[in-house]
Amino acid sequence: MIRTSVRAxxxxxxxxxxxxxxxxLGNLGGLLGGAMPNIASVGAGNxxxxxxxxxxxxxxxxxxxxxxxxxxTGKPGVTESNGFKLGQTGTIQGDGGALPIAGLxxxxxxxxxxxxxxxxxxxx
Numbered sequence: 496m497i498r499t500s501v502r503a504x505x506x507x508x509x510x511x512x513x514x515x516x517x518x519x520l521g522n523l524g525g526l527l528g529g530a531m532p533n534i535a536s537v538g539a540g541n542x543x544x545x546x547x548x549x550x551x552x553x554x555x556x557x558x559x560x561x562x563x564x565x566x567x568t569g570k571p572g573v574t575e576s577n578g579f580k581l582g583q584t585g586t587i588q589g590d591g592g593a594l595p596i597a598g599l600x601x602x603x604x605x606x607x608x609x610x611x612x613x614x615x616x617x618x619x
Contacts, residue, residue, distance in 0.1 A: 532589035534610050541589070542615040543567035543574070544582020545596075549608035552585075554601075560612055566619045587611060 537545070546564045549555040568574050581588055585597040587607060596607045 532587050532591045532594055534587070534589060534614050536589035536591070537587060537611065537614055538576070538578050538589075539567050539570055539615075539618045540573045540576030541578030541582040541587065542611055542618055544579040545585070545587055545608070545611045546615055547579075547583050548585040548596075549604075549611070552604075554605050555608040555612055560608075563612065563615050563619060567615060 543564055546555070546560050546567070550557050550560050550564065573579055578588055581593070584595070585604075586593050586595045588594075594607075596604045599607070
């Protein structure tokens with residue numbers, strides 16, 4: 496029961512912030528009582544890993560994501576980080592916890608990937 500309500504709240508929150516800037520994304524975790532990690536706090540390693548997952552699963556525009564992904568993975572230590580490995584499994588990790596997006600509905604996964612892509616651009 497609780498898991499369903501968290502998913503519903505996540506869907507609403509993600510749709511509500513779809514146009515948010517990375518700075519505004521910091522409040523997303525608070526909307527869900529900490530169930531959602533603070534996207535603005537996601538590190539370069541995790542962002543790169545999540546983008547890799549998103550590209551592989553066709554959840555984000557591959558052209559846009561690939562450019563940012565190659566720049567992030569070119570940074571020292573990014574691909575060796577635990578955050579990168581976790582991200583490749585489809586788990587977003589930041590302040591406020593971790594969220595595996597693999598089990599979410601397609602539309603929500605796509606929104607999550609878009610949010611991470613926007614944030615990742617600020618990490619280059």
